[in-house]
Every structure is written in C-alpha cells, then in structure tokens.
Amino acid sequence: MMYKPRLMVPGPTPLPPEVAAAGTFPMVDERTPEFAELFTGTLGKLRQVLGTKNDVLLFTASITGAFESAVANLFRPGDRVLVLNNGGFGERWAAMGRAFGLDVVEITAPWGEENDMSRAAAQLAADPSIRAAICVHCETSTGVVNDIEQFGAITSSVLSIVDTASGLGACDLRADEWGLDVVVGGGQKALMTPPGLSFASVSERAWRQHATATLPRYYFDWSAARDALGASIPRTPWTPGIGLIVALDAALTRLLAEGLPNVLKRHVVLGRLARAGLAGMRLELVAPARDGNSCVTAAYLPDGISGEHLVRQLAQRYGVQITGGTGPFADRIIRIGHCGYVDALDVIAAITALELTLHDLGYPVQLGAGAASALQVLTSNAVRQARKQPRERTMKCPAPT
Numbered sequence: 512m513m514y515k516p517r518l519m520v521p522g523p524t525p526l527p528p529e530v531a532a533a534g535t536f537p538m539v540d541e542r543t544p545e546f547a548e549l550f551t552g553t554l555g556k557l558r559q560v561l562g563t564k565n566d567v568l569l570f571t572a573s574i575t576g577a578f579e580s581a582v583a584n585l586f587r588p589g590d591r592v593l594v595l596n597n598g599g600f601g602e603r604w605a606a607m608g609r610a611f612g613l614d615v616v617e618i619t620a621p622w623g624e625e626n627d628m629s630r631a632a633a634q635l636a637a638d639p640s641i642r643a644a645i646c647v648h649c650e651t652s653t654g655v656v657n658d659i660e661q662f663g664a665i666t667s668s669v670l671s672i673v674d675t676a677s678g679l680g681a682c683d684l685r686a687d688e689w690g691l692d693v694v695v696g697g698g699q700k701a702l703m704t705p706p707g708l709s710f711a712s713v714s715e716r717a718w719r720q721h722a723t724a725t726l727p728r729y730y731f732d733w734s735a736a737r738d739a740l741g742a743s744i745p746r747t748p749w750t751p752g753i754g755l756i757v758a759l760d761a762a763l764t765r766l767l768a769e770g771l772p773n774v775l776k777r778h779v780v781l782g783r784l785a786r787a788g789l790a791g792m793r794l795e796l797v798a799p800a801r802d803g804n805s806c807v808t809a810a811y812l813p814d815g816i817s818g819e820h821l822v823r824q825l826a827q828r829y830g831v832q833i834t835g836g837t838g839p840f841a842d843r844i845i846r847i848g849h850c851g852y853v854d855a856l857d858v859i860a861a862i863t864a865l866e867l868t869l870h871d872l873g874y875p876v877q878l879g880a881g882a883a884s885a886l887q888v889l890t891s892n893a894v895r896q897a898r899k900q901p902r903e904r905t906m907k908c909p910a911p912t
C-alpha cells in the first residue's frame with residue numbers, strides 16, 4: 512500500500528500550495544521599489560499577526576539567529592537576565608545568554624509544566640539588578656504553552672523577551688496589548704513557510720536599551736537593520752532570502768484571509784483532537800489537557816516502546832512523520848505537531864497510523880479507540896461552531912506576476 516507523506520512535526524510544517532508555488536518565483540533584485548513594496552507589505556502582515564505597531568526586523572537565519580540578535584543587541588557583558596526555563600528551548604536561551612557572557616538567573620519548572628509567573632515576579636521584585644526576562648511562548652519540547660499575558664504583566668519594570676517560534680499563528684499572542692518588548696519568531700512553524708527566515712519585534716524601550724548595549728554583533732546588528740528599513744528603498748542590510756520572503760508573504764496572506772481568530776480556533780480544535788486521540792489509545796499526556804496547548808501534543812510511551820523506533824516505524828510504514836522527545840524525554844515520548852497548514856483529518860490520520868503502528872509493535876491497543884475519541888471531538892457542538900469556515904478551494908492558483 513502506498514501512503515502519502517504527512518508532515519506532522521512542530522516545524523518545519525507542510526506548505527500550502529501557493530506557498531510552495533512561491534518557490535518558483537523568478538529571482539529579482541531586492542534593491543528595487545517593486546521588491547521593497549512586497550517586503551514592507553510582508554512586515555506589515557507580520558505586525559498584524561504579532562499584534563504590534565513596533566518595528567519588526569527580518570533576518571535570513573533560523574529562529575535561533577533572530578534570538579541571538581536580541582541577546583547581542585540588548586546587553587552588555589555581565590548584564591543579569593532572568594530566564595524562565597520549563598523545557599528544551601528555555602534551556603537553549605539560558606545557554607545562549609551564558610555563551611554571550613550574561614549573568615543568567617533561572618527560574619525552572621519541570622518539563623511538562625508551565626513556568627511559574629508568581630515565582631518569576633518575586634525574583635524580579637527581589638533583585639532590581641535584573642535587566643530583562645526571557646520566556647518561551649509554546650515550549651515545543653513538551654507542548655506546554657506559557658502564560659505570556661501574565662509574563663507581560665510581571666515584567667513591566669524590565670525588558671520582556673518572548674520566543675514565540677512555535678506559538679505565533681497557533682496560540683494567542685498580542686505583543687502590544689500584553690506589553691512585550693521583544694518578540695522573536697520565524698517562518699517554519701505555524702507560519703507555513705520553508706525554514707530560513709526569522710524576525711524580532713522591537714519596542715521603544717528595547718531600542719533605548721539597544722543604544723547602551725555593547726556586545727559584539729555585525730550580521731545581526733539591529734541598527735544596521737533599522738537603517739536599511741529607513742532607506743528610501745526599504746530593504747535589509749544584507750542580501751535576504753528573497754524567495755523565502757515571497758513565500759512568507761503568501762503564507763501570511765493566507766493566514767489573514769482565514770482570519771487570525773479562525774486560525775487560532777482551528778488550532779484549538781486540532782489540539783483537542785490530538786489529546787482525545789492519544790488519551791483514547793490510553794497514552795498519558797505530557798502537558799495539561801488545556802485548549803491553550805494548541806501547537807504540539809506530546810504523550811508518554813508505554814514501557815518497552817522506544818520513541819525513536821516508533822517514530823521511524825510510523826514514517827516508514829504509514830508515511831506519517833511525527834517526532835520524539837529531547838533531553839530528559841529522549842526516547843520516552845512522542846510529539847505530534849499540528850500547527851500551520853494542518854486540518855482535522857491530518858490529525859486523525861496521524862492518530863490512526865499511530866494506533867496501527869503500536870498494534871504492529873505488539874502494544875495492546877484497541878484499534879480505532881484513539882480515532883473514535885478524536886471523531887467524538889470533531890462532531891461535538893463546540894467544534895461545529897469553530898468549523899464553519901470557508902472551504903479550501905483546491906483550484907486556487909497564485910496570481911501571475
């Protein structure tokens with residue numbers, strides 16, 4: 512039996528047809544008014560999705576690059592920063608801060624739990640030498656989504672920096688309303704774009720702190736990025752991933768056409784489906800079963816089943832690419848990504864394939880139990896409401912340029 516490839520990891524994510532087609536865009540010179548118009552339009556759409564009026568700087572780099580730009584552009588050696596760490600990405604930002612010579616203070620929560628904002632608030636109150644706080648929005652290593660609205664509220668006296676790599680476009684985020692100074696994200700998660708582009712929004716307060724920052728930077732220099740944006744023909748200081756910008760623009764156009772509230776509702780439903788499916792086959796969920804955890808869903812594996820082996824078997828037998836765990840969860844969990852260009856039937860296919868694979872591996876699943884639980888979610892009233900959306904038109908072609 513032939514099975515179609517189904518990409519169900521929390522980045523990179525499947526490309527909508529018009530985003531894939533954008534990859535065939537003929538090359539252009541980015542230093543032209545025509546490209547500048549597209550580019551500034553893309554930044555405008557990003558601002559809408561981020562909920563900000565702040566500057567948004569775009570980088571040709573994976574999201575870690577944009578995050579590095581924030582560290583290098585905001586601090587002096589020895590500056591004290593607070594990192595809220597509840598998983599693999601919190602760990603990454605603590606390690607990056609130390610690599611740049613920052614004095615990193617951490618508040619940790621166990622993997623699978625949310626960051627504790629009241630502990631972070633107490634730490635900030637007790638230590639006025641802390642200059643900034645860093646929090647991950649969706650901690651992709653576990654699927655836990657942190658309360659970024661609360662994070663914004665407790666960081667009014669310091670700079671707030673948020674990693675929304677996998678959160679943006681899957682989970683609610685309102686940069687200005689929540690008082691976030693720097694929000695870092697990228698294209699390859701819920702924004703449905705091939706990897707290689709990342710961005711940071713920068714508040715007035717962050718620009719002021721940037722003016723005092725002395726850490727070395729060059730490629731990622733925010734002043735250079737701002738100057739290039741302010742030129743008579745707005746651009747990036749260095750050659751950007753031109754084709755990726757065209758693709759990101761197509762993806763953001765789709766996202767805004769679906770409507771951000773609809774997009775978020777769809778992800779809530781996808782999260783419910785994944786949780787119901789996994790629980791239905793009696794796997795224990797890693798993160799709390801909450802609507803907010805709508806980007807990726809993780810579950811522990813039964814004893815004697817290796818995550819790596821299961822992930823590989825699932826891909827080889829049924830074409831469904833999910834992923835395993837990292838750090839303390841290596842080989843112990845599986846993660847199903849359901850962010851971006853994903854619909855309910857994709858999740859049900861992944862659940863069904865997972866049941867089949869567990870069955871093949873000798874784990875006593877009742878075939879169909881996971882899918883049945885998921886279908887139950889799909890037919891419930893709440894979901895019917897969320898489902899009333901314009902049908903995807905399969906014949907829609909990108910406009911010729």
Ligand SMILES: *Cc1c(COP(=O)(O)O)cnc(C)c1O
Nearest residue numbers: 573574575600649651674676677
């Ligand atoms: C994917 C992801 C990143 C970025 O990783 P890159 O490989 O550098 O693009 C950062 N933070 C989180 C939470 C992520 O999910």
